[in-house]
Amino acid sequence: MTRKVLVIDDSRVIRMRVKDMMPQEGLELLEARDGVEGMKMIRQHQPNLILLDFILPRKGGWDIFQEIQQDAHLHTTALVVMSGRKEEVVEKIPEPFAYFAFVSKPFEKAELFEAIRLATRFAGERLKRQQVAPTPTPVSADVEARVQALEAQVAQLRGELQSLRTWIQERLGG
Numbered sequence: 001m002t003r004k005v006l007v008i009d010d011s012r013v014i015r016m017r018v019k020d021m022m023p024q025e026g027l028e029l030l031e032a033r034d035g036v037e038g039m040k041m042i043r044q045h046q047p048n049l050i051l052l053d054f055i056l057p058r059k060g061g062w063d064i065f066q067e068i069q070q071d072a073h074l075h076t077t078a079l080v081v082m083s084g085r086k087e088e089v090v091e092k093i094p095e096p097f098a099y100f101a102f103v104s105k106p107f108e109k110a111e112l113f114e115a116i117r118l119a120t121r122f123a124g125e126r127l128k129r130q131q132v133a134p135t136p137t138p139v140s141a142d143v144e145a146r147v148q149a150l151e152a153q154v155a156q157l158r159g160e161l162q163s164l165r166t167w168i169q170e171r172l173g174g
Helices: 012-021 035-045 061-070 086-092 109-132 141-172
Strands: 003-008 027-032 049-053 078-083 101-104
Touching (some): 003 012, 003 035, 012 109, 027 035
């Protein structure tokens, strides 16, 4: 299975550096030069991993981060935020980062891969929580009334059954 990795960064140097660091097999590396193009590619390609520069032209990384968080289809996507100015990220999203991994630019291959491992773990944890706690389905008033009527019938039958058991025990001398 081919995994899709989207690099959203206005720096061609960073995009090329990431491309050179990533394995050549089993990956489809996609690139976006700004936030608008990046969000379009996220929706179109639904990547497994997003490497997101926080400071971007046309649409910033903060805006993209918020859209990803709010979209149920994207919420479990692994996300690595990249920035040379961590203080700007921390200003918007206080540490410790629990939704994404952070890597400071410029970065080495080991730092990038450690951030990818962490981001993948965070995404897996979100997926597990999503599977464990599904959102409840709204119940119509008609269905709710039927359920209550059935519960009342079950209670009545239980009472009758208990009375029958008592009657049998009295007759059999038990």
